[in-house]
Amino acid sequence: MPEQMNEEQLKALQEKIKQMSPEELKEFQKKQCIFCQIIAGKVQSKKIFEDNIAIGILDINPANPGHILLLPKEHYTIMPQLPEDVLSHLFMAAKALSNSMLRSLEVQGTNIIVANGVAAGQRAQHFMIHVIPRKENDGISFELPQKSIQMDELEKIGKKLVENLGSKVEDKEMPKPFVMPKKIVEAQFKEKPKEKEAKKAPIKKEKKSIEKIPKSSKENIDLDDIAKMLGVK
Amino acid sequence: MARESCLVCQIVEGRVPSAKVYEDESVLAVLDVNGANPGHCFVMPKEHYPIIEQVPDKEIGKIFNVANKISTAVFESLQAQGTSIFVANGIPAGQTVAHFLVNVIPRFENDGINLLWKPKQLNEEEISTIELKLKEQAKNIGGFEKEEKKEKLHHEPIAKMPAADEDEEEDYFSRQMRRIP
Numbered sequence: 560m561p562e563q564m565n566e567e568q569l570k571a572l573q574e575k576i577k578q579m580s581p582e583e584l585k586e587f588q589k590k591q592c593i594f595c596q597i598i599a600g601k602v603q604s605k606k607i608f609e610d611n612i613a614i615g616i617l618d619i620n621p622a623n624p625g626h627i628l629l630l631p632k633e634h635y636t637i638m639p640q641l642p643e644d645v646l647s648h649l650f651m652a653a654k655a656l657s658n659s660m661l662r663s664l665e666v667q668g669t670n671i672i673v674a675n676g677v678a679a680g681q682r683a684q685h686f687m688i689h690v691i692p693r694k695e696n697d698g699i700s701f702e703l704p705q706k707s708i709q710m711d712e713l714e715k716i717g718k719k720l721v722e723n724l725g726s727k728v729e730d731k732e733m734p735k736p737f738v739m740p741k742k743i744v745e746a747q748f749k750e751k752p753k754e755k756e757a758k759k760a761p762i763k764k765e766k767k768s769i770e771k772i773p774k775s776s777k778e779n780i781d782l783d784d785i786a787k788m789l790g791v792k
Numbered sequence: 793m794a795r796e797s798c799l800v801c802q803i804v805e806g807r808v809p810s811a812k813v814y815e816d817e818s819v820l821a822v823l824d825v826n827g828a829n830p831g832h833c834f835v836m837p838k839e840h841y842p843i844i845e846q847v848p849d850k851e852i853g854k855i856f857n858v859a860n861k862i863s864t865a866v867f868e869s870l871q872a873q874g875t876s877i878f879v880a881n882g883i884p885a886g887q888t889v890a891h892f893l894v895n896v897i898p899r900f901e902n903d904g905i906n907l908l909w910k911p912k913q914l915n916e917e918e919i920s921t922i923e924l925k926l927k928e929q930a931k932n933i934g935g936f937e938k939e940e941k942k943e944k945l946h947h948e949p950i951a952k953m954p955a956a957d958e959d960e961e962e963d964y965f966s967r968q969m970r971r972i973p
Binding site: 607639704 | 811812813814825826829830831844845849852854857860861862864865867868869870872873874877878880881882883884885886895897899900901903904905907910911912918919923925927928929930936
């Protein structure tokens with residue numbers, strides 16, 4: 560990391576950056592990137608997973624204990640820059656790490672999050688996938704508001720995206736809106752449109768046993784054990 | 793393997809109308825009418841898998857590459873300042889439908905979406921314990937490419953549990969999904 564610079568040096572640097580070709584810029588970013596230094600082993604980290612393409616380390620500012628940052632070894636800033644095979648590899652690893660969390664930490668869920676751009680909350684210059692273990696009432700409250708979007712605006716957006724993607728989607732009139740179940744990302748769920756269906760499904764017997772899940776369970780709990788607690792034979 | 797009661801399967805089959813933006817033989821992407829921002833899309837496998845752990849690796853690659861294409865399109869054609877890729881896996885993580893899907897959300901400054909967190913402080917001992925536990929579980933991760941070619945052969949090393957447990961696992965999560973709060 561560079562030392563504190565005075566204003567002149569900073570200006571000179573900004574000017575230099577402007578002049579750089581994309582290749583030079585990538586090389587420059589790489590040198591400045593703390594995660595590239597972690598990958599190179601110059602900065603210490605708690606590695607959970609590593610192969611020739613990716614590395615998974617514990618986040619030093621975790622949302623929850625066990626929060627993993629999954630990074631490509633190559634320096635990319637945002638997701639659109641990733642080659643298809645690297646992207647596939649990374650998300651396969653994310654799935655496997657999520658699975659590891661469910662099996663080894665006493666958690667009942669995971670979030671997989673990517674932030675592209677500052678507006679999305681990206682802070683590091685190195686592309687990364689967050690894999691976050693979740694349990695009920697863990698203090699995390701992600702919020703995805705449900706905005707009502709005008710049908711004509713939606714139609715415009717749909718057309719733009721279809722055009723950009725070159726999708727072979729039938730050009731039909733915009734359908735009437737369907738409403739996905741409310742997505743307030745908290746442990747409590749007040750509204751659940753699916754409940755009615757669920758009630759009809761033959762799961763009434765399980766309902767009681769589900770309520771019996773002990774709040775504080777032992778360490779090293781396995782999905783298998785959780786299943787047993789639910790009364791699955 | 794579509795499920796009668798699954799809303800997402802009904803969308804895939806066209807029994808519930810949707811605004812499709814991308815479709816191929818195994819992946820579908822639709823606009824969320826009540827999105828977190830205009831242009832919010834769901835990317836989903838056509839096959840019914842309640843949680844990500846059940847989605848085969850090969851499909852994971854496809855789904856997230858489609859998500860990336862949409863994210864790129866969102867940047868280019870909606871002039872978004874950023875995109876969020878968000879997966880909720882399991883009830884405590886905020887999953888509300890028992891069909892794995894990826895949210896691609898266009899982002900703008902001060903758009904009222906919160907996908908940030910307050911860091912938790914852990915002591916050295918807690919960190920070491922977690923590191924050991926996760927490392928032990930994660931040591932068999934790998935062989936993704938091989939898995940694509942010889943799917944069955946490379947199935948075991950990923951998880952140490954016997955294959956027979958998978959059904960129970962699915963049951964557990966499907967039930968969790970349908971749990972009445």
